[in-house]
Amino acid sequence: MAAEPGAQTFDSGLIMFEMVAGEGAQPAATDTVEVHYHGTLPDGTVFDSSVERNTPATFPLNRVIACWTEGVQKIKVGGKARLICPSDIA
Numbered sequence: 001m002a003a004e005p006g007a008q009t010f011d012s013g014l015i016m017f018e019m020v021a022g023e024g025a026q027p028a029a030t031d032t033v034e035v036h037y038h039g040t041l042p043d044g045t046v047f048d049s050s051v052e053r054n055t056p057a058t059f060p061l062n063r064v065i066a067c068w069t070e071g072v073q074k075i076k077v078g079g080k081a082r083l084i085c086p087s088d089i090a
Contacts, residue, residue: 013086014071022079028063029069064088 006031027033034056039048050057061069067085075081 010070011070012066012068012089014089015084016071016074017082018075018079019082020078020080022076024077026076027061027073030060032058032060032081033072034058035072 004017006017008018008036008068010016036050036056037048038046038051040046046052061072063084066089070089071083071085
């Protein structure tokens with residue numbers, strides 16, 4: 001997957017595709033963030049979605065799965081990205 005155009009692979013195994021560049025600050029691990037997300041399985045099956053509930057999730061970034069703590073810190077406010085989380089950091 002990392003060979004796909006625009007993919008970034010990090011030492012943790014996280015693969016990130018920036019879909020929309022944000023502007024401004026990037027959150028720190030200790031920040032509380034508000035996000036919309038789709039949680040999907042490798043086959044694309046959605047198992048959870050704040051978008052479908054029409055309610056963004058708000059949480060301290062250091063209180064979620066390691067993949068989100070790492071990945072969301074790389075997204076600027078207003079940005080949109082696809083994170084592929086290996087099981088050991090999910």
